[in-house]
Amino acid sequence: VSSTETGKYNFGIELNAIQRSNPEMQKRVANTIRAFVESKENTIVSIHDHGAGGHLNCLSELVEESGGIIELDDLPIGDQTLSSKEIIGNESQERMGLIISENNYDKLKKIADREKAPCYKVGRVRNDKKFIIKSSSKNKTPIELSLSDFFGNSPQTIMKDSSINIQFKDPEFEIEKLDQYLTNVLSLESVACKDWLTNKVDRCVTGKVAKQQCVGVLQLPLNNCGVMALDYNGVNGVATSIGHSPISSLIDPSAGSRNAIGKALTNIIWAPLDKGLKSVTLSANWMWPCNNPGEDARLYQAVESCSNFAIDLGINIPTGKDSLSMKQKYKDKEVVSPGTVIISAAANCNDISNIIEPVLIDNNDSIYYMNLSKMNYNLGGSALAQTLGYIGSESPDIKNSKYFRDTFEVFQSLIKKGLISSGHDISSGGLITSLLEMCFSGINIGAKINFSILNEKDIIKLFFNENIGLIFQGKNEIENIFCEKNLEFYKIGEVNSSGTLQILNNKDSYRFEIKKYRDIWYRTSYLLDVHQSGKIKAKERFKNYKKQPLQFNFPEYFNGTQHIVNPNNKVKAAVIREKGSNSEREMAYAMNLAGFDVKDVHMTDLISGRETLEDINFIVAVGGFSNSDVLGSAKGWAGSFIYNEKARKSLMNFYSRKNTLSLGVCNGCQLFMEMGLLHPEHKEKPKMTHNDSNKFECIFSSVEIQKNNSVMFNSLSGSKLGIWSAHGEGKFTFPYSENKYKIIGKYAYETYPANPNGSSFNTAIISNEDGRHVAMMPHLERSTFPWNWPYYPKDRSDKVSPWFSAFENAKNWFDNII
Structure with a gap:
C-alpha cells in the first residue's frame, strides 16, 4: 500500500497500513544499544533497523555475508491470526535486529530487561550462504533461498517514457498593487511564520541543541540552519539544513534539482564548517508521481542534473530515499504532485557558538547582497506567481557551479574570521521577504536600502524574484576580499533603529513598517494555530508574541566561569x-x-x-x-x-x-x-x-x-x-x-x-x-x-x-x- 497511489485501495486497508510510531519504545531500544556502544568493548557484531520489508529485509541483510536461519515461532507477534507471510513482512516500527555472540546474549538480555525493552533470540548465523525462515511447530519452511537470490545482480530495468513540453504562462502584474502582492506573499503558507509548527515540538531535548528555528529577542522561527553539539564540553557539532524547489521543478526539472541543492547550501552556509564545502554531505529524497505520462522522463532529467551539479561542487550524495507514487486518486479525478527532490545537507560545524542568524544588528556593519544564480530577475516558480495563479515560463537557476562553489568557500572564511554579523538566504518570497524577515525578530530594527546599483527598473521582479542569493551584514574589509576573488557583490544599505524598511530604487522610494508586515507574516500561523490551541489561546499568542521580548538580569556575582569544586568530596x-x-x-x-x-x-x-x-x-x-x-x-x-x-x-x-x-x-x-x-x-x-x-x-x-x-x-x-x-x-x-x-x-x-x-x-x-x-x-x-x-x-x-x-x-x- 505504501508504494501505490493514495486512494487506490479502500480507506480501511490504507488506514491499517499506516505505520504507527512508538517513541518511548524507540528510546528503550536506543538505551539498550547505547549501553554496548559506550562500553569499553562493543560486542554487537552487526545491527540493522526494521524498515521496508520488515523481518525479511532486516534479518537477511544482517547475514548477507554468511547466511542464517530464523525460527519463525520465536518472532514476537501480538495477533495469533497472522500468516507466516504477514509475520515475516510486516513493517512494525521501533524494532532492531542485531547479531551478538552466544556468550554476550545474557548481558544483552539483562540490559534490555532493565530498560524494559523486549528482547528475543530468534535465530543463528550459518556459513552456508542461505537464508532460511522455518517454523518448528508447523514443520514448515516458508523461506529457504540462496543469498544470491537476495543480493545478486538485479535484472536491468528499462523504462520508456515520452518527454512532454509544457509551457507555463508568465504572471501578469501591476506595479500599483505592490502592497497587495506583498501581503499575499507574506500570508502564503510556504512563506509565512511557522510558529504554529515550532511551538509544539521539543527544540531543546538532549541539551545539545546549539541552533534551532527561533531567533532574536522575540524568538521567531527564521533560522534555516540547525546545529547539534557533538558533546557538552567541546565546540564541534553537526549542522543540518534542507532545500527543495517544487514549483521551479515544474518549469524545468533540471533547474529544480540545482535550486534544491542551492537552497540547502545557502541555508547551511551560516554555520562555520570544518572543511568548508568539503565537509558537506547530501541526501536526496525523490518525491515524484512516476508512471504518469512524461513524469519518468522528467525524473531522469532531475536525477541527472542533481548528480552533475553535486559532482561540479565536489560534494557527494551517498544516500537518499524515494516516494515515487505521489498521486492521489478520487472517485471523480486524480491529483498529481509536482515532482521534486528534497535535499538534506549535513556537515561538521567546528564552532557551535559562531553561527550567523537572520537578525539585523544595529552596529556599523553594512548590508550586502550577492546573486548566486548569475541570472536576470524573473518571477518563474516564485511565491508571488503562485499567489497570482501562475507558474511562469522560466525558472531561476544556478548557471555557474564554480562561481557558486567559490562564493561558498570565501563566505566560510569570512564567518570564521568574524567579519559577518548577520545573514539570510533568498528563497520563498524573494528579496523583499528576506529583508523584512531580518527585521522581524528585533525591537525597532529597520534598514535603509538602495537597490539602484542592481540596474533593475521593474520593482516587482526585483522584490519578488527568488534567484538563489545571500543578504548579509559585514565589515567593510570584506569588500576587498570579494574583489580579490572576483566575486560580484552589492553594498545595498545600513541598519538603523527606525522600525521601518526604507527602499530606494532609482527615483522610486518605498517604506514598509516592520510591525505591520510582521503581523501580516505571523497571521497565517495564528489562523492555523486556532485549530490546535483554540480561538482564545491562539488570539492571545498573536496579540502577545511581539510584546514579550526576552530580557535578562544576571546576578552581580556571576562572572561566567565554573567555580573550583572540592575534588576530594565526591558527593x-x-x-x-x-x-x-x-x-x-x-x-x-x-x-x-x-x-x-x-x-x-x-x-x-x-x-x-x-x-x-x-x-x-x-x-x-x-x-x-x-x-x-x-x-x-x-x-x-x-x-x-x-x-x-x-x-x-x-x-x-x-x-x-x-x-x-x-x-x-x-x-x-x-x-x-x-x-x-x-x-x-x-x-x-x-x-x-x-x-x-x-x-x-x-x-x-x-x-x-x-x-x-x-x-x-x-x-x-x-x-x-x-x-x-x-x-x-x-x-x-x-x-x-x-x-x-x-x-x-x-x-x-x-x-x-x-x-x-x-x-x-x-x-x-x-x-x-x-x-x-x-x-x-x-x-x-x-x-x-x-x-x-x-x-x-x-x-x-x-x-x-x-x-x-x-x-x-x-x-x-x-x-x-x-
Whole structure:
C-alpha cells in the first residue's frame, strides 16, 4: 500500500497500513544499544533497523555475508491470526535486529530487561550462504533461498517514457498593487511564520541543541540552519539544513534539482564548517508521481542534473530515499504532485557558538547582497506567481557551479574570521521577504536600502524574484576580499533603529513598517494555530508574541566561569528515570560538572531492590514522557513508587533524612507533585494539569527568581534568566493561597505564550518549606551553556550560564555538612 497511489485501495486497508510510531519504545531500544556502544568493548557484531520489508529485509541483510536461519515461532507477534507471510513482512516500527555472540546474549538480555525493552533470540548465523525462515511447530519452511537470490545482480530495468513540453504562462502584474502582492506573499503558507509548527515540538531535548528555528529577542522561527553539539564540553557539532524547489521543478526539472541543492547550501552556509564545502554531505529524497505520462522522463532529467551539479561542487550524495507514487486518486479525478527532490545537507560545524542568524544588528556593519544564480530577475516558480495563479515560463537557476562553489568557500572564511554579523538566504518570497524577515525578530530594527546599483527598473521582479542569493551584514574589509576573488557583490544599505524598511530604487522610494508586515507574516500561523490551541489561546499568542521580548538580569556575582569544586568530596548523587525519560544525560553531565558522583538509577533498579538510595544524598527526577503519558504525566511513574514496596520504601527513607536534596524537572516535577513530596503537611496537594492551550508547548522564555531560602536557588534571587520549557501538562494548580507556598521562580510575563501553561501565581519553580527539595517545569539542565540559549547577551563571554550556579550551590551545601 505504501508504494501505490493514495486512494487506490479502500480507506480501511490504507488506514491499517499506516505505520504507527512508538517513541518511548524507540528510546528503550536506543538505551539498550547505547549501553554496548559506550562500553569499553562493543560486542554487537552487526545491527540493522526494521524498515521496508520488515523481518525479511532486516534479518537477511544482517547475514548477507554468511547466511542464517530464523525460527519463525520465536518472532514476537501480538495477533495469533497472522500468516507466516504477514509475520515475516510486516513493517512494525521501533524494532532492531542485531547479531551478538552466544556468550554476550545474557548481558544483552539483562540490559534490555532493565530498560524494559523486549528482547528475543530468534535465530543463528550459518556459513552456508542461505537464508532460511522455518517454523518448528508447523514443520514448515516458508523461506529457504540462496543469498544470491537476495543480493545478486538485479535484472536491468528499462523504462520508456515520452518527454512532454509544457509551457507555463508568465504572471501578469501591476506595479500599483505592490502592497497587495506583498501581503499575499507574506500570508502564503510556504512563506509565512511557522510558529504554529515550532511551538509544539521539543527544540531543546538532549541539551545539545546549539541552533534551532527561533531567533532574536522575540524568538521567531527564521533560522534555516540547525546545529547539534557533538558533546557538552567541546565546540564541534553537526549542522543540518534542507532545500527543495517544487514549483521551479515544474518549469524545468533540471533547474529544480540545482535550486534544491542551492537552497540547502545557502541555508547551511551560516554555520562555520570544518572543511568548508568539503565537509558537506547530501541526501536526496525523490518525491515524484512516476508512471504518469512524461513524469519518468522528467525524473531522469532531475536525477541527472542533481548528480552533475553535486559532482561540479565536489560534494557527494551517498544516500537518499524515494516516494515515487505521489498521486492521489478520487472517485471523480486524480491529483498529481509536482515532482521534486528534497535535499538534506549535513556537515561538521567546528564552532557551535559562531553561527550567523537572520537578525539585523544595529552596529556599523553594512548590508550586502550577492546573486548566486548569475541570472536576470524573473518571477518563474516564485511565491508571488503562485499567489497570482501562475507558474511562469522560466525558472531561476544556478548557471555557474564554480562561481557558486567559490562564493561558498570565501563566505566560510569570512564567518570564521568574524567579519559577518548577520545573514539570510533568498528563497520563498524573494528579496523583499528576506529583508523584512531580518527585521522581524528585533525591537525597532529597520534598514535603509538602495537597490539602484542592481540596474533593475521593474520593482516587482526585483522584490519578488527568488534567484538563489545571500543578504548579509559585514565589515567593510570584506569588500576587498570579494574583489580579490572576483566575486560580484552589492553594498545595498545600513541598519538603523527606525522600525521601518526604507527602499530606494532609482527615483522610486518605498517604506514598509516592520510591525505591520510582521503581523501580516505571523497571521497565517495564528489562523492555523486556532485549530490546535483554540480561538482564545491562539488570539492571545498573536496579540502577545511581539510584546514579550526576552530580557535578562544576571546576578552581580556571576562572572561566567565554573567555580573550583572540592575534588576530594565526591558527593553521591543519582539521576532517577523511568521508561520514557529523555533528559537523563544532560542532567547527569551538569551534576558531574559541579562535582557530583552521579549514578544512573532506573525504576527497575528501585523496584527490584538493586538500588536503595541509602548512600545517595542528592536525587534528580528528570524530564521526558514516562509511560508515554498514557495515564497522564507522571501518573504511571508515581504508581511505580506507590505500588512497589521496595521503591516506595527507598524513596521515603531518602526524604526522611536531613542531609539530602532533591530536584524534579519537568516530568520529574510532575512526579513530585503527584506524590505530594514537597507538601506532606498539606491536606490538599498541588496538582499539575494540562497547559491552557491543551497542547505541548516548547518555548525559550525568561524566569524571574524570587527572594527565596532554597539551597540551590538562593544566590540567584532577583535575577531574570532565559530558560527552556517543553511540556504538555505544566500548569501548577494550587488549592491554597500563594502565601502557603515557597514559589522560587515565576515566568517573566504572566500571559501566554511567555507563561506557556497558565500556572497559578505564574509559577515556574517551587520548593518545600526548608528549601531542600525543589520542583520546576523549565529545563535548567538544557540551559547550562550560553550556546544552549537561542538568545544570549552578546556582550558576555561566559563559559557557563547562571543556571549552573544552582548545581554549584548544591555541591557547596554538601561540602559544608558532609
